[in-house]
Amino acid sequence: MTEAIKTTAVDQARLEEFFGRAVTDAGAAVTVPLAVVGARLGLFAAMSVEEDLTAEQLANRAGLAERYVREWLLAMALSGYVTYAGGGSGGAEPKRTARYRLSPEQATAFTDPESPGYVVGLFQSxxxxxxxxxxxxxxxxxxxxxxxxxxxxxxxxxxxxxxxxxxxxxxxxxxxxxxxxxxxxxxxxxxxxxxxxxxxxxxxxxxxxxxxxxxxxxxxxxxxxxxxxxxxxxxxxxxxxxxxxxxxxxxxxxxxxxxxxxxxxxxxxxxxxxxxxxxxxxxxxxxxxxxxxxxxxxxxxxxxxxxxxxxxxxxxxxxxxxxxxxxxxxxxxxxxxxxxxxxxxxxxxxxxxxxxxxxxxxxxxxxx
Structure with a gap:
């Protein structure tokens, strides 16, 4: 089997497509426990629906360290678990001034344990x-x-x-x-x-x-x-x-x-x-x-x-x-x-x- 793998021609386009799926899966795999951390620390709950917050504002509200919250917000936005609301493209430190919010659907998924759409248990398990x-x-x-x-x-x-x-x-x-x-x-x-x-x-x-x-x-x-x-x-x-x-x-x-x-x-x-x-x-x-x-x-x-x-x-x-x-x-x-x-x-x-x-x-x- 090993020799067959070595000698079989590889379709480069298909390999790249496969690798892209693997990268997507790896991104989901690391994001799931980070979402659990956010739920456990009350970060989702501290984000009011459709209110724009910087990492510093959210960190102060949740009583957490701003630098970790800033990275967490970026990771969540990349997965669509929070919504980027702008402010992160100008100024000396654009990522510090970036603002984020929760949509009603995101808020339900992460903060309403009565909803069939609640995902925290799925992620935590x-x-x-x-x-x-x-x-x-x-x-x-x-x-x-x-x-x-x-x-x-x-x-x-x-x-x-x-x-x-x-x-x-x-x-x-x-x-x-x-x-x-x-x-x-x-x-x-x-x-x-x-x-x-x-x-x-x-x-x-x-x-x-x-x-x-x-x-x-x-x-x-x-x-x-x-x-x-x-x-x-x-x-x-x-x-x-x-x-x-x-x-x-x-x-x-x-x-x-x-x-x-x-x-x-x-x-x-x-x-x-x-x-x-x-x-x-x-x-x-x-x-x-x-x-x-x-x-x-x-x-x-x-x-x-x-x-x-x-x-x-x-x-x-x-x-x-x-x-x-x-x-x-x-x-x-x-x-x-x-x-x-x-x-x-x-x-x-x-x-x-x-x-x-x-x-x-x-x-x-x-x-x-």
Whole structure:
């Protein structure tokens, strides 16, 4: 193979085009963590919409060093994350006098955690995932995995920031209504289990929407469960939610509705989790699987632009988690529809179907 590479003629124009794409990708790669720094330091929040600010003015407002803020503004403007408003072409120090602003869209993307367009969680999770590159290099050779709890603390916070706006936009408005009889049961009063609940965003959203129902949130990551309890109390729904530190396969009791939000594909033994859900499900109950959008063939995957970030995240986070313990099924977030439906049927569900979908998710309904 090496000799073939050496002797094959190179199309210079195609090579230059390829190199240009690589430079663009590298620019995005270094900009993402810098945007996270800006969000963490309150720089985006300190920029009022459509108000022009110099680096010095923004630095004073945020209580930061002007020289770093000046370079940060330039980097953000080059990626279109802030808007250059002029003033940087004349005078003795043009970059010091340059002014920047946020458009309404930029402000929403970086400062409104309720918006489906909020990108801070996406960026923070990407930056956190790359902290595992050394470990990932090792497991490529060993075939072992990296457990969820081994990630940097930023990953757990970022995951909540990433998914919560999506759940706010879709969970009670379209996902639950697409399931057979579930919304009616929740409105009357049902017992619900939320498996892999993390910080509890999905559980709390459901508890707020369905005040006659009670909820149990389970997650094996104890620090996340502690945060979930705090969030539930702050939202005044703590009396109707019980959060437990437990694995998905440890689910017990009887439930009218069981949900898995963006977590089944991360589990080393998703089959055991689905079997536990089947045992715990009431006779007329339903299970909802919320899974990342994925496709069954390579050709379908290559045609979808959002698959690129999903496949990268799968390799950095989801697949290593799925290989971290026995039996290490290793679904990854690009498993496709057919394998998920097959797992559900093998776990004993007689009815497994696609209920609905959104831009980033597939919603499965499983019936006993």
């Amino acid at each position: 990407a930056a956190a995932a790359t902290r595992m590159v050394d470990r990932l290099t090792e497991v490529f050779s060993t075939g072992s995995g990296i457990d969820w709890h081994e990630h940097h603390d930023d990953m757990f916070e970022a995951t909540e920031k990433l998914f919560r706006p999506v759940y706010l936009a879709n969970l009670t408005s379209s996902w639950i209504p697409s399931l057979t009889g579930v919304e009616e049961r929740l409105l009357r009063g049902a017992r619900v289990a939320d498996v892999g609940c993390g910080f509890g965003s999905s559980t709390i959203i459901m508890a707020e929407a369905y005040p006659n129902s009670t909820f149990v949130g389970v997650d094996y990551h104890a620090p996340s469960i502690a945060t979930a309890r705090e969030r539930a109390e702050a939202a005044s729904v703590g009396e109707r939610i019980t959060f437990r530190t437990a694995g998905a396969a440890d689910l017990d009791g009887s439930y009218d509705f069981i949900s898995f939000f963006d977590c089944l594909h991360d589990m080393p033994d998703p089959s055991a989790a689905l079997r536990a859900a089947r045992r715990a499900l009431a006779p007329e109950g339903r299970v909802m699987l919320v899974e990342p959008m994925s496709w069954d063939t390579v050709e379908e995957t290559l045609r979808n632009p959002m698959a690129r970030s999903s496949a990268g995240a799968s390799l950095l986070v989801c697949l290593p988690s799925g290989l971290s313990r026995s039996p290490g099924l290793g679904l990854g977030n690009q498993a496709g529809v057919a394998p998920v439906l097959r797992l559900a049927e093998e776990a004993g569900f007689t009815g497994a179907r696609l209920a609905t979908s959104s831009e980033a998710n597939i919603i499965y309904e499983l019936a006993p």
